[in-house]
Amino acid sequence: MMKKTYFSLMAALVALAVALAACTPTGGEPESIAAPTEQPAAETVEGATDLEKTDEMSENGLQGVRWVLVSYLNAAGETVEALADREATAEFGADGRVAGNGSCNNYFAGYTVDGANLTISQAGSTMMACTDEGVMEQEAAFLAALQAAATFTNDGETLQIANAEGATVLTFRAVAPTALVGTNWTATMVNNNREAVSGLIADTTITAVFTEDGKLNGSAGCNNYMTSYTLDGGNITILPAATTRKMCPEPAGVMEQETAFVTMLSQAATYTISGNVLELRTAEGALIVSFMAE
Template sequence: MRPMKKNTMRRTLPLLGVAVVLSACLLAAGCTGQTPDGTDNETVQGTDLNGTAWDLLSYTQNGSMKDALAGTTVTLVLGENNTASGSAGCNAYSASYTLDGTAITFGPAVSTLMYCPIEGLMEQESAYLRFLDTVKSYEVKDETLTFFDENGTAVLVFGKHVPPQPEPLVGTDWTLVSYHTGDAIVSVIAGTEVTAVFEEDGKVAGSAGCNRYFASYEVNGTEMTIGPAGSTLMACQKEGVMEQESAYLGLLGTVKTFTIEGETLTFFDENGTRILEFAKAVPPQPEPLVGTNWTLVSYHTGDAIVPVIAGTEITAVFNEDGQVAGSAGCNRYFASYEVNGTEMTIGPAGSTLMACLNEDVAEQESTFLGLLGTVKSFAIEGDRLSLMDENGTAVLVFAKAETPASLPLVGTTWVLDAYHLDDIVMPVIEGTEITAVFDEDGKVTGSAGCNRYFASYNLTGSSMEIGPAGSTKMFCAEPEGIMEQESTYLSLLGAVKSYTIEGDQLELLDERGWRVLAFTAKV
């Protein structure tokens, strides 16, 4: 019932005695609760609002009620611990509240600080939170909740909230919207993304804003515990990102229960405090397997997920000709691969044979090359590539790398990594170096491993032809096979019909478009 204004109270006093008599008569007669016009009065005064949830239907504006914006949802959840929370349309908010009969008041609301570009949404949100602070009483009628201000004017009208069908916990891509730190709800830093994907095998992984993280989890009904999180160890320079990441990973360890309502996942601690709130993410369009520069983020060995050693880089580029190549951290590697749907096999990897002085880097390289041979399937989610073994375990996880600016063909010293011979990728013999330098005057020169060589070349766009090569006539006895390697290299130059450069990688291709010579720029 709305509070009556003072002038209304004065007019009512002379009728009070009549009202008392009338009430007694009605009670004696077993009154039916009907209004004077004979309709049922379904107004429920003083209904306990604790534990109820509502959606905003309208709010006051310029003396009349205005419908909430179409396509937006403003929610109010009145928790058992006298904390109200929900979505104000764009941002999440919370406030304390006090109930006394039909009287209700709200404490100052705190909210996240995101901006949503939908026309009128931020103005509606501001009005909603402002009116919430003016509420003094309420009325529930026909599953409609109305809040009144101190003058008895309706300021907010809600309909009973009907929870949408919840998204599944497992397999949904969740993006963090806000988190609780101290006594405040904090929105995620603009331009950063914190994510979580729960797998059926009891693993959760995602981005903590800078680093990739991974942890185990257990669920029993709505109860949940998340084990200590491991992560990669990169440092991000953007202000506040590392502090946000640390807070997020710490809060994961305090999770005790969870709820999913529609596309919102909420985690609570042992006190029932809402500590993390996620929204369902729309998976980005997957990057193509072929032609994308992939950088390894982590690999699975034993029962552990291990981040790549800081300061090292392991890469992979899958080409259309069924070859994959990249850096294994120390050496360049190359292998064939086959794909059938989401199935994948990778043939034995060859590599250059440089010595890695750091033992940990050498061990990481050996592990990576070994895991390539265990791959049986793959999945791409946005800019993430996961290679799985026969058990479905993600043994190698890559992220899309920004394509570096390509070095110029002319003037760069290119060092041969590998050459193709009878469909076999052959690494350059350890202890030998084959180079190529293309000059502006249409000459290519370099070392063929033993002798210096020289040839002319012609370019038309990406097409290239290299004339017959001449060379000095020295004989090198060691290492074994060096003269055969030199002869093969010089003959393959004559098979070149085009070239590609990606970053510091030069590939010379034959008339079929197959790679015959693969170089890396010399630093």
């Protein structure tokens, strides 16, 4: 009965994903987020103190690792390899939250661990639709498999998640996160300084290189910029940038995009690296720029 329910759930999610693909938002629209119908906080183990819960969560080997999907159980009950050009990921936090990319959308959920038992709540996610073949189907199966989690095994390099019937529904490999310093970062999304985030104008490139001596430089789209930065844990301070003084008449809008990027850059308050993606955000949590490592 449980197996039929699980496969029915995955089939329903696949159908929903295909329907979503018919209404893909434009790159200029800010992304929206669908909250789960129920997103409970991570539950404590009955009779355990907060300290004991924290110790158990930290000793399971799930945290501090970026897990990248290798294979998953699809709606037909077949184990298939993950798409080579579309990563699905999971990162387990000490606060009882798991988040990552489902193949197209970012997602978040709660999780609890009790020995080898793993429970993951229904996930919320952004609501983009990706039209590349198989992407939305993989994401639907991936999210359904996460919610079906019952147990896990982890040898430090490979994480396997099984459902209540003991079938392996997800297999991940461990990947070290990309370093902030010394990496060539290329922007994929930028804030236009009008409370919206969009992809870059076609045929423009924004880059960033953080050096060990606290310097930050790159291309803002037309001109080169240079500034300095300091780190304090996950917090970052970036001083107002100086730039060269060229004028680029084409492509249309490049100078406005550059001005918005340079202006917003000094408002950065936090940074996060998830795999090969770097995000800079304001103190209020607004996305300033999303970079991808080259």
